[in-house]
Amino acid sequence: MPRYQYEAVTQTGQRINSTLEADSRAELIANLQQMGYWATDVVEEGEALETKAKRIFSVGTRRIKSAEVEFFTYQLAALVNAHVALPRSLEVTLEQISNPELHKIVAQVKHDVEHGATFNDALAQHPKVFSELYVNMVKAGEAGGVLGEVLERLAEFAERQRVLKNQVVSALFYPAILFGLMITAIIVLMILVIPKFTEMFLEFDSELPLPTLILIGISDTFAAYWWVGLLGAAVIGTALRQYLKTETGKIMLDRIKLKIPLVGPVFSTFAIVRFTRTMATLLENGVRMLPALQVVKDTIGNRVYSNIVANAEREVEQGSTLSRELGESKDFPSLVTHMIAVGEESGEPVTMLSKLSEYYDMEIKKSLERLTSSISPLVILIMGLLIGFIAVAMILPIFEAQNVIGS
Numbered sequence: 001m002p003r004y005q006y007e008a009v010t011q012t013g014q015r016i017n018s019t020l021e022a023d024s025r026a027e028l029i030a031n032l033q034q035m036g037y038w039a040t041d042v043v044e045e046g047e048a049l050e051t052k053a054k055r056i057f058s059v060g061t062r063r064i065k066s067a068e069v070e071f072f073t074y075q076l077a078a079l080v081n082a083h084v085a086l087p088r089s090l091e092v093t094l095e096q097i098s099n100p101e102l103h104k105i106v107a108q109v110k111h112d113v114e115h116g117a118t119f120n121d122a123l124a125q126h127p128k129v130f131s132e133l134y135v136n137m138v139k140a141g142e143a144g145g146v147l148g149e150v151l152e153r154l155a156e157f158a159e160r161q162r163v164l165k166n167q168v169v170s171a172l173f174y175p176a177i178l179f180g181l182m183i184t185a186i187i188v189l190m191i192l193v194i195p196k197f198t199e200m201f202l203e204f205d206s207e208l209p210l211p212t213l214i215l216i217g218i219s220d221t222f223a224a225y226w227w228v229g230l231l232g233a234a235v236i237g238t239a240l241r242q243y244l245k246t247e248t249g250k251i252m253l254d255r256i257k258l259k260i261p262l263v264g265p266v267f268s269t270f271a272i273v274r275f276t277r278t279m280a281t282l283l284e285n286g287v288r289m290l291p292a293l294q295v296v297k298d299t300i301g302n303r304v305y306s307n308i309v310a311n312a313e314r315e316v317e318q319g320s321t322l323s324r325e326l327g328e329s330k331d332f333p334s335l336v337t338h339m340i341a342v343g344e345e346s347g348e349p350v351t352m353l354s355k356l357s358e359y360y361d362m363e364i365k366k367s368l369e370r371l372t373s374s375i376s377p378l379v380i381l382i383m384g385l386l387i388g389f390i391a392v393a394m395i396l397p398i399f400e401a402q403n404v405i406g407s
Helices: 025-034 045-057 066-081 086-094 100-114 119-124 132-144 147-201 210-244 247-259 264-284 289-296 303-317 322-327 334-346 349-406
Strands: 003-009 015-021 038-044
Touching (some): 132 147, 210 349, 247 303, 264 303
């Protein structure tokens, strides 16, 4: 009988790492559930050592992209909606998966389902690929007998999230390129161009203008102590990266993101869209309010909003309403809290949350348009001022020298 190494969570939230014998992975998961444990990872002992070795020695392992999981979900939804049995549906989708890592995971899911595990339990063994949101929605779909519809909604949800993320990245890409070109141009001028002009300026008998003296001072300092700046940047960057790995650092970074002019509203709206859309999707598919809040707080993508939702979850559990608790925060707009309150009073929170997600989806598109139309000219203006100052500082001594010669 094989021995499995497993990780599980107890009903109190305590994490357990141990080993246990079982005929199959599905049997082990069932045994753990009888013990009151929720399995999060199950690996046969031999496979566990093999996996560790691969992580240490393998280079270039192909990463599983969210678009690949999305395509897999669309295919599976179509098959399940066509009344094809789940094991057979998984077998068909396996033939369409080109990524070897995802192929291996789906094959394991298929094996677990065929040996008695529920689909959501089989998916839960691979949290890096199938999120808690994904697993919870599948669980609700299995319980309600509407797995095909839930998978279709999951795929649509993933597609909207991916498109929204790509829009944010695309909006910030052009300004980032401009900023990079500006920095590169200034470094080239400081290292290659200004020192040659400095040698020529030193031959002048007249006193150099103040802008030229400032530019020469900056160039000389940069040429002599560039390594100090590079070393300092490396030390500060390493220390900052370590700090941002802590919970306090992550919260601070997310708070700063919301305060950045022009960019802050985009991050804020993006978090609200994820909150409203995820809540609407979960509630629409039969997940209750408290479990939905537990899932949502980990999918928002900003710890400031995640902490607000976590606090709201605790208060809702004590009998409060979601709208009241979100209203206590200044980070959630009043429109969100008022619409949720209307949904709670009318018994249709899903409708209100869906309308909110659609509204803020349009808002984020407008915010991205405003961002690109504002940042690009701003970066160009800064670039023009800096390079203009350098040009003026280099040309002024030449004009003054010509005036001296002419007089």
